Amino acid sequence: MIHETVVTTVTPEGKPHIAPMGVRQQGDTFLLMPFLPSATYDNVISTGCAVVNFTTDVRVFAGCVTGRRTWPTVAARHVRCVRLADTLAHAELRLASVEYDSQRPTLVMECVARCTNAPFTGLNRAQAAVIEGAVLISRLTMLPREKIDAELAYLSIAIGKTAGPRELQAWQWLMDAVHAFFARPAEADHVPTEEAL
Ligand SMILES: Cc1cc2nc3c(=O)[nH]c(=O)nc-3n(C[C@H](O)[C@H](O)[C@H](O)COP(=O)(O)O)c2cc1C
Known part of the structure; x- marks a missing residue:
């Protein structure tokens, strides 16, 4: 099963990057599959971490694919990364391994914390x-x-x-x-x- 999420990462200098991405979850293991070239991929390889945001604010998805990439973020708690300020829930991830591929590698990431920030109000x-x-x-x-x-x-x-x-x-x-x-x-x-x- 693939969940459509918003992945937040940071550059080595700490600059946030936000990208909608489908993620697969197997227990505490999350699989991210960015198409190369990818800023998300580069950031995860450099910093070893990412945050998967579970949000129903679809403006972030539509915004990112139409050039509106700046959304408010706050520091994550357990990894040196950021999460969306307005997200129902998020998972903080550390890179465990990489399945290399010239077009679409797989980032295998271990969840170090799951946080619920607001209630889910239903499907729309x-x-x-x-x-x-x-x-x-x-x-x-x-x-x-x-x-x-x-x-x-x-x-x-x-x-x-x-x-x-x-x-x-x-x-x-x-x-x-x-x-x-x-x-x-x-x-x-x-x-x-x-x-x-
Ligand atoms: C719902 C949704 C799911 C997406 N899933 C992926 C994905 O799994 N992998 C990917 O590379 N891009 C995916 N995209 C496109 C990326 O968000 C977009 O190409 C983004 O710029 C990723 O590149 P970046 O890491 O350089 O930012 C998705 C876009 C949407 C709207």
């Missing part, structure tokens, strides 16, 4: 739609336009029926990014690939 369809939309937007150059349009049209139903202010703002950022992408003259780099389908 618009939040799931924003996550799906954010994944689509991160693959704009790889997918055929018809697929993007069809999927966004379907996802927008859940937005219209169930979104709150955060989800509406996140969805708007995604829509702005899609419109800007297809308004560009250089559609030459829009080459659908089998893998992305």
Whole structure:
């Protein structure tokens, strides 16, 4: 099972970096699989730690894939890293080993602390739609336009029926990014690939 989370890391100088990432959990072991090149990967290799944030604030997911990468963070307690200031829960991780791969290595990380910061208030369809939309937007150059349009049209139903202010703002950022992408003259780099389908 993969959970869509927000991974926070720091550079060796302590500068925070925030990236949405799917993580696998096996007990106290977390597997992170960044595509290279990756700032997250570089930071984990340099510092040996990361924090996985479990948040329902989907603005962070939509924001990071549309260039809004700065979100408030606070220091983690058990590793020299940061967590999102506004996250329902988080897990503080130390690097245990690396399964090297030239495209997508696996960072095998051990959980040293799990913290709950706020109650989970339930599932929301618009939040799931924003996550799906954010994944689509991160693959704009790889997918055929018809697929993007069809999927966004379907996802927008859940937005219209169930979104709150955060989800509406996140969805708007995604829509702005899609419109800007297809308004560009250089559609030459829009080459659908089998893998992305
Ligand atoms: C829901 C979601 C899940 C993602 N999962 C991954 C992932 O598992 N691995 C990855 O490399 N990028 C993933 N991405 C894309 C990254 O967030 C994005 O490419 C980011 O910039 C990672 O690169 P970085 O480590 O250089 O920041 C995901 C994006 C979204 C919206």
